[in-house]
Amino acid sequence: MQAQLFSLPHCTLRVPRFLNNASPPNFATFQQPHHSSKLSFNVGLNHLFQKSIFLSQSVPGLMSSYDGYVGVVAQCGISNGESDVGDCDDGFYIRRCVQLARKAIGFTSPNPMVGCVIVKDGKIVGQGFHPKAGQPHAEVFALRDAGDLAENATAYVSLEPCNHFGKTPPCTEALIKAKVKKVVVGMVDPNPLVESKGLARLRDAGIEVVVGVEEELCKSLNEAFVHRMLTGKPLLTLRYSLSVNGNFLDLLGDEVTECGGYYSRLLQEYDAVILSSSLFSGNISIPSSQEPGANQPIRIVIHKDSSSSNEIPLAVNEVTDKVIVFTDNGTATAPELAKKGIETVILDQINLDVILDYCNQQGMCSVLLDLRGNSSEFEELVKEGIQKKNICKFVTEILPIWNRGSEIDPLIPVKRLDQGIQVENLKSKCSDQNVIIEGHFKF
Numbered sequence: 001m002q003a004q005l006f007s008l009p010h011c012t013l014r015v016p017r018f019l020n021n022a023s024p025p026n027f028a029t030f031q032q033p034h035h036s037s038k039l040s041f042n043v044g045l046n047h048l049f050q051k052s053i054f055l056s057q058s059v060p061g062l063m064s065s066y067d068g069y070v071g072v073v074a075q076c077g078i079s080n081g082e083s084d085v086g087d088c089d090d091g092f093y094i095r096r097c098v099q100l101a102r103k104a105i106g107f108t109s110p111n112p113m114v115g116c117v118i119v120k121d122g123k124i125v126g127q128g129f130h131p132k133a134g135q136p137h138a139e140v141f142a143l144r145d146a147g148d149l150a151e152n153a154t155a156y157v158s159l160e161p162c163n164h165f166g167k168t169p170p171c172t173e174a175l176i177k178a179k180v181k182k183v184v185v186g187m188v189d190p191n192p193l194v195e196s197k198g199l200a201r202l203r204d205a206g207i208e209v210v211v212g213v214e215e216e217l218c219k220s221l222n223e224a225f226v227h228r229m230l231t232g233k234p235l236l237t238l239r240y241s242l243s244v245n246g247n248f249l250d251l252l253g254d255e256v257t258e259c260g261g262y263y264s265r266l267l268q269e270y271d272a273v274i275l276s277s278s279l280f281s282g283n284i285s286i287p288s289s290q291e292p293g294a295n296q297p298i299r300i301v302i303h304k305d306s307s308s309s310n311e312i313p314l315a316v317n318e319v320t321d322k323v324i325v326f327t328d329n330g331t332a333t334a335p336e337l338a339k340k341g342i343e344t345v346i347l348d349q350i351n352l353d354v355i356l357d358y359c360n361q362q363g364m365c366s367v368l369l370d371l372r373g374n375s376s377e378f379e380e381l382v383k384e385g386i387q388k389k390n391i392c393k394f395v396t397e398i399l400p401i402w403n404r405g406s407e408i409d410p411l412i413p414v415k416r417l418d419q420g421i422q423v424e425n426l427k428s429k430c431s432d433q434n435v436i437i438e439g440h441f442k443f
C-alpha cells in the first residue's frame with residue numbers, strides 16, 4: 001500500500017492512497033478489427049452487447065440506476081438478427097454508448113464513464129468505453145476498433161471529447177486524425193478543462209458536431225462525476241431501511257446483498273461506503289458487492305468514543321487495504337488498528353466535511369452513507385448532511401415488517417426539522433418482498 005501525507009483540520013496523519021488494480025469484467029480487450037465485405041455486429045466489442053440488447057427489449061421502460069445499466073430499448077434491426085442497424089437515429093447510438101460506458105461502473109473515478117460508437121453507412125464499425133482512470137478514453141478504443149473505416153464515419157460519444165493532455169492525448173486529435181466526418185455528443189463535459197473546448201476544436205477542424213442527444217440519460221449516467229465537478233464534493237447518498245409502517249429498521253432484506261440484489265449493486269456503483277463500527281460486532285464480514293468482477297468500494301468505518309467498545313472487531317483480513325477508520329477515540333483505538341494495518345483518521349469530532357474532503361482528495365465521485373448498526377454514530381452525521389445540503393440522494397428499502405417502532409432512529413433529527421425537505425425524481429422498484437425507493441433531495 002502506498003501512503004501519502006494528508007492534512008486535516010484537526011490532525012495530521014498518514015492515510016492510504018487506494019490503488020485500483022482491478023479491471024472491469026469486460027475490460028476492453030480487442031480482437032483485430034475484422035473488416036470483411038459484409039460488416040457485422042461481431043466486430044470488436046459488439047458481441048458483448050447482444051445479450052443485454054435482447055434483455056432490454058424484453059423489459060422495456062426505465063430501469064433504476066442500480067439495475068446495473070440504464071434502461072435501453074433497442075429497436076433497430078436487431079430483433080431479426082441482422083447486423084445492419086439501418087435507419088437508427090442518433091438517440092439509438094448514444095443510448096448504445098451509455099450501455100457501453102456502464103460496463104466500467106465502479107472503475108472510472110475520478111473520471112466519468114464514457115462510451116463511443118463509430119457508425120458508417122448505417123452500420124456500427126467500432127465501439128469502445130473508458131475502462132478505468134489512467135487508461136485510454138472511449139474514443140481511442142472505438143477508433144482502434146474501427147480502423148480505416150472511421151474515415152468519413154460518424155462518431156457517437158456520450159460525453160464531449162476531451163481537448164487537453166492528461167494521462168492520455170486529447171481525443172479531439174484522435175478523431176481529427178481518423179478523419180471522421182461528424183461527431184454526435186450526448187452532453188457537454190462539465191470539467192472546466194474541457195467545457196466546450198473539445199467541440200470548438202472539432203468544428204475548427206471542419207467536423208460537423210451535434211450536441212445534446214439523449215442529454216438527460218448521459219447526465220444521469222455520470223451524475224456523481226458531474227456533481228463533483230460542479231461542487232468539489234462527492235455525491236453523497238443516504239441509504240436506510242424502514243418497516244411498512246414507517247419505522248427505522250437496522251436491517252437489510254433477504255437476498256439484497258446477493259449478486260443482483262440492489263444493495264450488492266449499490267456497493268458496485270459507489271466509490272466508498274460509510275459504515276458504523278458496531279456493524280462488525282457480531283464478526284460480520286465487511287460488506288462487499290457480489291457482482292462479478294466488481295471493484296469494491298472503500299469502507300469508511302465510523303467509530304465514536306461513545307461506542308460500547310474501544311476495540312473495533314473488524315474482520316478485515318481480505319480487504320485491509322480498502323478500510324479506513326474515522327474515530328474520535330485515538331488513544332484507545334488507533335494503535336490496535338495500526339497493528340492490523342488499518343489506516344485511522346483521528347478527529348476531535350467526527351464530521352461529514354472532513355470525510356467528504358478526504359474522499360474528494362482521493363478522487364472519489366460517490367459515497368454511500370449506510371444507516372445500519374449503532375445509530376448514535378450517525379445521528380449527527382445525518383443532521384449535518386441535511387443541514388449543509390451535502391446529502392443529495394436517498395435510497396430507502398421498505399421491508400415487509402410491521403413493528404412497534406422500538407428501534408432507535410437516526411433519522412429523528414431530520415424528521416423533526418421545522419420545515420420538511422422536498423424530494424424529486426422518485427423511482428421505485430420491487431425486489432422480492434421489498435420495495436426500493438430512490439430519489440433526490442431538493443434543497
Ligand SMILES: [Zn+2]
Pocket residue numbers: 137138139161162163169170171172
Ligand atoms: Zn478523451
